[in-house]
Amino acid sequence: MASELEMPKLSDTMTEGTILRWLKKEGDAVEIGDEIAEIETDKATMAMEVFDEGILSKIMVQEGEKAAVGAVIGILGDEGEDVSDSGSSSKPAETPAPAEEKKEASPAPAASSPAQAPAPAAPASSDGSRLRVSPLARKIAEEKGVDLTTLTGSGPSGRIVKKDVEAAGSGSAKPAASSSAPAAAAAPAAKAIVPAAASGEDQRIELSTMRKIIADRLLTSKVTIPHFYLHVEVDAAPLMSLRKQINEQAEKTTGNKYTINDFIVKALINASVAVPQVNASFAGDHIVQYASVGVSVAVAVDDGLVTPVVKNAETKSLLQISREIKDIAARSRDKKLRPDEFDGGTVTISNLGSYGIDSFDAIVNPPQAIILSVGNIVKKPVVVGDEIKPGLRLNLGLSCDHRVVDGAVGAQFLAEMKKLIENPALMLV
Structure with missing residues (x-):
């Protein structure tokens, strides 16, 4: 008897998925536990397993097409079974529009264009x-x-x-929808901005699932979260000196090479414990202050930015943190992370120092209350006493959700970061 293969819900926020590649073709035998397709979600690329057996008789959603969660993407049948009418009412989440319609719709953000709204989940x-x-x-x-x-x-x-x-x-x-969580304030509709007229040499680049999610979340963040920004310049020379000493010893023992970012993440964790008000989220009529620190580490990938999480970070040593960050960064770029590895973040760090950026202001990663932006370590003249001497300086920026974090709390947090980076041995005790 024929059975339907439905688009699985592979993450808590997934509403649709893209079939990147079918691992089986029509006519292939499929057994329970076989990986049948590679699916791109809003967070990662994952293999879809089947929980039935039979013949992959019909593929309903082709490679490169999207389908809503719960939509039929294929049919499993018995050998010789006629499945021509199966799944006939199923269709991908997005149906390509005529060229003229696409041209008209392309300038408007998805939020203000009903024609481009994503298909609802099952x-x-x-x-x-x-x-x-x-x-x-x-x-x-x-x-x-x-x-x-x-x-x-x-x-x-x-x-x-x-x-x-x-x-x-x-x-x-x-029935009316109900929820125990308070409703978020409605964002004002974005006004469509018409781009310059395209020429024959211009390229139209369709949004990937990841880019759509990035656009949606960051627009929501900037429109609904009242941001404010703080900066502090710290002396990075003590940190650079300690890192050199530790790496010389680590090469002989653990074989692990520590990065500057490893130490800054450790300082972020310790500072979040010392100033717990920043380790929180706004929840409508109350604030949730978390007992554990989950550090979302911003990692640049081919199609955007992902933020896998170092969970229960306050319980981990510098070595554990360093190894975990290297692991999740490598698997992020290979699209090998599991959806649960993006969950549980309470604070975020974004480091653009390796790109030569001295300082910047990041956008808060909702529903978190802060994001730490880290710039490049710069060699510059500094005043020590009454003398001008060469120094190594690092700019740290803090973007805050003012509904949760007040200016004094943000300043206290950055003061703690400054103390730890200028006295890095404190992070090791």
């Missing part, structure tokens, strides 16, 4: 779990206006089938 039941609905039942429900979340399926494993929808009739009232 319906969910009242307890938040995804409903199991046959393609025919879903089609009939759309035609009759039946709210699938109000139905109880009579098919296998509680699946909603044709007769369940027909029995419900039409005009079902859709």
Whole structure:
């Protein structure tokens, strides 16, 4: 008997996925546990496993196409079984628009263009779990206006089938959405800005799933979070000296080479423990102050920026932190991270020093309250006593959500960072 392969929900924020590559072709035998396709989510690229066996009789979503979570992307059948009518009502999350329509829609941000809104995820039941609905039942429900979340399926494993929808009739009232979390303030609609007219040599670059998520999250952050920014210049010479000593010894023992960023991350962790008000999130009618520190480390990848997390960071040594950052950075660039490795961040660090940037202001990574921006270590003249001497200086920037962190708290946090970096031995005790 034919069974449908549905787009899985591979992360807590995933609403659609892109089929990057089919690992099986139509006609191939598939066994339970086989990896059948590579799927790009909003966070990573992952292999999709199957939990049934049979023949991959029909591929519904081709490589490079998107599909909403729960949409049918393929059909498994028995050998010789006719599956020509299976999954006929399923379609990718995005249908290419005519060239003229694309040209008109391209200047407007997705948030202000209904024609480009992403397809909704599969319906969910009242307890938040995804409903199991046959393609025919879903089609009939759309035609009759039946709210699938109000139905109880009579098919296998509680699946909603044709007769369940027909029995419900039409005009079902859709229940009001409920949530224990307070609603976020609505962002004002962005006004469309029309770009300069394209010439024949200009290139149209379609947004990847990752770039769409980056655009959405950062727009939300800048529009809904009241940012303020602080900067401090610290003496980096003691840190550079200690790092040199440790690396000389580490090469003979652990074989690990410590980066400047490793020490700054360690200072960020210690400072977040010392000033716990920054290790928090705004939650509408209250603030959540976290007991543990999860450091989101900004890593540049081919198509944007990802922020995998060093979890329970306050419990880890400098060596553990250094090794973990190297590991997650390498796997980020290879798109080998698991979705859960992006969860649990409470503070973020973004370091552009290796790109020659002396200082910058980063955008808060919601729902976190702070992000630390780290610049390049610069050799410059500094005043020591009454004399001018050469020094090594490092600029640290702090972007804060003013709903959570006040100026005095942010200043206290940066003072703690300055103390640790200028006295780096304190991080090792």
